[in-house]
Amino acid sequence: MTIGISRSSSTGPAGEPTGKGAQIRLESITKDFGLAHPAVDNVTLTIEPGEFMTFLGPSGSGKTTTLNLIAGFESLTSGTIRLDSQDVSTLPAHKRNLGMVFQNYALFPHMTVAGNIAYPLRERRVPKPEIERRVAEVLELVQLQGRDKHYPSQLSGGQQQRVALARAIVFNPRALLLDEPLGALDRNLRAALQLEIRRIHREVGTTLVFVTHDQEEAMNLSDRIALFHDGRIEQVGSPENLYAEPETLFTARFLGDSTVFALGDQPVTGPVTWEDERWAVDSGTVAQRARSGGPTALVVRPESVGIVRDRAQVPSGANSVRARVRDIEYMGAYRTLLLAVGQEGITGRARIPAADKNYALGDEVVAWWHPDAQRIVAA
């Protein structure tokens, strides 16, 4: 039945070539609301056809504004937006043929589930029998068969969001835009709907832009993540790329935990010093943006940090630092040691096996890691 949905796209009333979905190109787009700095500041990004792209970033970083610019709800201050090379910068929202899903679902309360889903088809003057067929197909796709005569208020949050999803894909949009669609749902439901969204994306094969401030969600779902920071894109890449090869301290901190050693302005091409420690540097782990001078930081992920009782036990070639155990978090699958590191006592994290109960609060230890497991980023 899902094949039916993508196939009917060829007869789509807007006459757009759909297939896998459109390429979305943002060319130096800026949106200035007249605040201290632009909400979206000179963003350039290409989202490939069929790609699952996530806009990740803290609240207020410009994700929603960027999505609204793509949808046509806001007008550009400058720059160009293209869908499959067609310039849509000034095209009104209702002619862009993009499916939108909002955090609060935005279902029409005075229409039934079927009425909501049929809405975009009626707006496109699709004949009635075909509307009925496609509504039934898409209800099956989101697993809500038999709910067509319910009103939105009679459905749970998760069901409402499925209806919103169905309504956004039923007209074979050129791309699907989702603004924190799972933000209002509880944890278990979120996990279930994440799987659902991935499955639907696979089956429909459309371009999908997903906004979230939840790094875990972004990592789970995305082909690529664009990390937003103060209206700019800090870094774009696959989840693995962003996690393992952050360019900046902001990226390293936003995705996953790490221990951060500020290095100041010292050169990072050779060994670096921090307090009275001297550490080897593997040049492959120095971020591009840390090479051009300016302040840098050395970051290490908790899973790369080993803990020993004294320096003699540190493997040769590893970097190490003195630390004191400040707290121990039991996480089920493992334990996290929270450390006070060095003289200054900065916060560090190390992951140890869940069964390892050898450490107590206040223990003096040595934390070590291999130089190829650390990363030097722009701070």
Place this chain on the structure above:
Amino acid sequence: MMTSRPRWLPHPGWLLLIPAVALLGGILGVPLWQSFWRSIGSGDWTLEHYSALFTDGVTLKVLARTGQAAAVVTIVTLLLGYPYAYLMTRVGPLWRSVLVVMVLMPFWTSALARNFGWLILLYDNGLVQRFIALFGFDDVVLYGTAQGVTLAMSQVLLPFMVLPLFSALGGIDRRLLLAARSLGSPPLVAFWKVYFPLSRGGVVAGCILTFTLACGFYVTPALIGSPRESLIAQLLGQRTTQLLDFAGAGALGTLVLVVTLVLVWWANRMGGSMATIGAVAGQTGTRR
């Protein structure tokens, strides 16, 4: 700890209702009952006063005229009030207060002063007439006509339209409009198919309030309108104060009350919300 109380004793909270019920019963219930009692012959059980209403050749005409005037006022206030209420939902708190004050202004002026004010404005060759003449309408007569009455009544009744509308429009999630646009609706279509249906409760509530209140207007039509085009309240006044025909007036009053209640009941079923009306009546009082 719950204190137990005999089953037959009502919850003590109900005691708080006694003053209000007593007041309503005293100043509304008793007189209402009295005039109804007189209308059926004070115990003679006659319907002659009612049949007279349908045969005297005046009452039905005035009733129809009143209904028409009230309908026109309702439409005028709806057309003026909807955009006004919409604007109120779109501006910041400061401008919203300004707009509320402006629409409530008629309530803070005495009914007499306000009507005489309109009188001066509407006189032949008065300000309003000369203003309209600027646009080429130089034969519009407002003083002593239904149009003048409509104008003055609409001003007073505007808040009864605007406030329920504002309360309904304020509750509509504007993201629904964005959703409709993303689904292919041009802005006006999105408004018509999504926003307007969701405002229907406010529209119906505002229309019921305005219409029923307009049906009872006395001072404005008496001062501004023509005696030959009197409305139902004037007819009632005439019967009680000049003809001293209390039985006839009682019958007429009962008829108007029943017609109004039926209208309210019907409109309420059409989707108006009595809760909205109650809230608004509370906000504005019901002075006329």
